[in-house]
Amino acid sequence: MFAFRLQKPLASLLSAALAATVICCQPAYSGEAPAKRIVSVGGAVTEILYALGLEDRIVGVDSTSLYPSNALSTKANVGYMRQLSPEGVLGLAPDLILAIEGSGPASTLDVLRQAKVSLKIVPDRYTEDGLINKIKFIAREMKVEARGECLATAAAADLAAIKELRSHIGHKARVMFVMSLLDGRAMAAGRNTAADEIIALAGGTNAIDGYDGYKTISEEAIIAAKPEVILAMQRGKDSLNADAVFSTPAFKLTPASASKSFIAMDGLYLLGFGPRTAAAAHDLASDLYPSISKEAAHWASRVATADCRKL
Numbered sequence: 001m002f003a004f005r006l007q008k009p010l011a012s013l014l015s016a017a018l019a020a021t022v023i024c025c026q027p028a029y030s031g032e033a034p035a036k037r038i039v040s041v042g043g044a045v046t047e048i049l050y051a052l053g054l055e056d057r058i059v060g061v062d063s064t065s066l067y068p069s070n071a072l073s074t075k076a077n078v079g080y081m082r083q084l085s086p087e088g089v090l091g092l093a094p095d096l097i098l099a100i101e102g103s104g105p106a107s108t109l110d111v112l113r114q115a116k117v118s119l120k121i122v123p124d125r126y127t128e129d130g131l132i133n134k135i136k137f138i139a140r141e142m143k144v145e146a147r148g149e150c151l152a153t154a155a156a157a158d159l160a161a162i163k164e165l166r167s168h169i170g171h172k173a174r175v176m177f178v179m180s181l182l183d184g185r186a187m188a189a190g191r192n193t194a195a196d197e198i199i200a201l202a203g204g205t206n207a208i209d210g211y212d213g214y215k216t217i218s219e220e221a222i223i224a225a226k227p228e229v230i231l232a233m234q235r236g237k238d239s240l241n242a243d244a245v246f247s248t249p250a251f252k253l254t255p256a257s258a259s260k261s262f263i264a265m266d267g268l269y270l271l272g273f274g275p276r277t278a279a280a281a282h283d284l285a286s287d288l289y290p291s292i293s294k295e296a297a298h299w300a301s302r303v304a305t306a307d308c309r310k311l
Contacts, residue, residue: 034143035096035118039089041081042100044274045122046071048138049098051275052147053309060092062103066268067276086111098138100124124273126197128159131273150308151275157302158278159201165285165299166203168292175204175288176227176256179214181240184248187216188225194271199231201281204288219250228255229288233267240264263287275303 039060040046046065049058060076062084078088081103089097089108094117101124103109112119120141122134132152139148177195179187189195190211199206207227208217217225230251232240242262245251256262269280279301286296 035094035141037092037094037096038142039078039092039094039097040065041078041084041098041103042122042124043067043268044124044134044272045098045100045138047268047272047274047276048135048151049142051151051303051308052139052142052144054142054144057142059094060089064268066266067272067274084108086115090115090117096120096141098122098141126192126194126273128156128201131159131277132156134273135275144311146311147308150306150311151303154302154306154308155275155278161299161302162201162278162281162285165282165292165295166201168295169203169285169289170291172203172205173261173288174207174226174228174255175199175231176207176222176225176229177231178240178245179233181245181248184219184250185216186222186251187214188222189214194273195231197273198270198277198281198284201277202284202288204229204284219248222250223253226255228259229261229263230254230256231270231284232262232264233270234264235267276301279303 036057037059038049038054038057040049040058041062043064043066046058046061047067049055050068050071058075060078061071062078062081063072064081065071076092078084078092081100082105084103086108089112097112097117097119099119100122103121109119122137123130124134132155135152135155136148139145139151177189177199179189188208189206190208190213191206192212193214196206207225230245242260245262246257246260251257263284265280265284269276270284282296282299286293
């Protein structure tokens with residue numbers, strides 16, 4: 001089988017031609033009337049749109065839009081958020097594109113802007129305020145401010161309840177979030193990451209505090225970090241498991257290995273910083289601290305019960 005790859009100049013010309021076609025044949029979204037054909041890029045963006053009752057306006061989502069579970073099966077898939085093609089997005093004739101910060105590549109975003117389709121970059125800050133602002137930003141762009149205020153209020157109440165739950169925690173567990181493991185070398189989350197913040201929300205301490213972002217660390221660094229718990233994402237057959245982690249020489253020498261403390265959670269739920277973030281922090285805290293099981297059992301998510309879809 002032979003595959004033909006377009007040369008970059010030709011691909012650029014085709015993208016420009018498609019953009020010109022959209023400009024010619026589709027009225028530009030003025031920003032005044034509510035958008036009716038949305039392409040949603042980013043799992044948290046899609047989750048918020050559904051929570052606001054706007055799923056009927058979505059014509060396409062990216063491959064990280066895993067919640068609700070039917071989003072990918074009922075909407076067109078425009079691909080991975082960092083590898084978008086202008087053809088895949090513009091072919092859906094959207095009047096508004098809501099893309100989470102970090103979406104790309106930049107060349108695709110440039111073509112989308114040239115097409116005069118309204119492109120809004122949704123701020124993505126891994127903080128409590130960042131979550132609330134994300135909800136309000138999307139609601140404002142969709143002209144459903146009352147629904148956004150309802151959802152933001154529920155999310156804020158959940159975060160406040162998690163803060164109260166943290167007050168019952170004594171010793172803070174040292175948690176290492178491992179993104180991947182290759183030949184015994186772990187890619188672990190440092191400061192200013194979604195993993196760092198969710199660990200803090202759950203009442204833990206990030207065992208890695210010497211750098212920002214995600215980096216591959218040495219065996220010596222793993223041992224020196226002294227993690228008491230290893231946290232990882234569930235990724236189907238590619239998920240890390242406790243046996244794989246604790247069989248490596250470096251992790252064998254950690255407190256986490258001695259107690260076999262390993263937690264795996266759904267990636268979007270854990271790190272997406274969407275409306276369910278407080279619930280994810282609750283579940284993580286419950287796993288980290290069995291001693292607070294009584295208090296945790298009384299926690300109830302306001303986001304799960306609030307009906308903000310029809311205001």
